[in-house]
Amino acid sequence: MIRALSAGVCALVLAACGGESPPQTVTLHDDNPVNLSDWGLVTAANGALELGEGVTPYDLNTPLFTDYAHKLRTVWMPEGASAQYREGDVLDFPVGTVITKTFYYPRGTAPGRVAKAPETASERAGNGLKLDQVRLIETRLLIRDEGGWRALPYVWNAEQSEATLQRGGAVKRLTLEDEGQPRDFAYIVPDANQCKGCHATNNTTREIRPIGPKPRNLNKTYAYAEGAQNQIAKLVEAGYLVGAPAAETAPALAVWDDESAPVTARARAYLDVNCAHCHNPAGPADTSGLHLNVEAEEDAHLGVCKPPIAAGRGSGGHTYGVTPGAPDESILLFRMRSDAPDIMMPELGRSLVHEEGAALVEAWIAGMDGACRS
Structure with missing residues (x-):
């Protein structure tokens, strides 16, 4: 187990300066903790889904469809580690990288319902999410170890206070409000083995790997809490990416619902x-x-x-x-x-x-x- 920095030490330093409580320190685990909060990556606290120290959100030009769920994607790397830019492939992430994807819906007009609706700024709390605006469903982790990537599915409880590891997956019975009409459906949380169904993109090696974070899908502006910025430039600035060209010369995938594009x-x-x-x-x-x-x-x-x-x-x-x-x-x-x-x-x-x-x-x-x- 590797701890980036003691959360207690951080708290003492900021308290002495009269600042706010620091974000939770990320802990890179060799084992698979039952509670998502033990990682310190995304944590339900203070009425929000908060991001840990150094956890950087990102988005994709064109995302994967998952039953109209919204997704908060993040990446974290150990101190001093960086991904290598690869033009036509997923970034070459270093050992210790943890990628998260939290699936959630806007809350519907009736208790217990979720809504089919575009993402809005009102959902955001800093770089995280406002829990009174959304319903959290699951958070998936991809962890880069020495031997490759491993995938872990965590499912959020009804209280929206914690997500727990459920290797066997889960079925969530949801009612989706679609233009005022309720639609009942079964949201499927994949089990750990089913992750290979998408993330093993090479049928020979069958190795799990990320799919979305390719330069052509990352090359876009993101509304970070500290201000809008191109995501490739942001990752370079954060020390999370090396070897990247200027964003204006990098490839960019079309945005699927941008009707101004061909x-x-x-x-x-x-x-x-x-x-x-x-x-x-x-x-x-x-x-x-x-x-x-x-x-x-x-x-x-x-x-x-x-x-x-x-x-x-x-x-x-x-x-x-x-x-x-x-x-x-x-x-x-x-x-x-x-x-x-x-x-x-x-x-x-x-x-x-x-x-x-x-x-x-x-x-x-x-x-x-x-x-x-x-």
């Missing part, structure tokens, strides 16, 4: 983030021949006029993955619009259909020229 760029960004951790040349779905990573160029690898390898009911009776100009005849969209376990794609991480994401992919396919040979 439909193709937004749809490709959406598929890259939501599907390409499996559908890439080395991924778990490599035998499908369907590559949805943003670097894929050939139409056939994107599913255009490509028959499925083995789809079963998942084909929906359609012939091709993507039929140009005919979204309703495309297997890709059929599976995105389904919530049946043996049909839907992605097959993990959601119980609901992402209506807005499906509409984007529909518009992309509808705008394609050409026709498939019969």
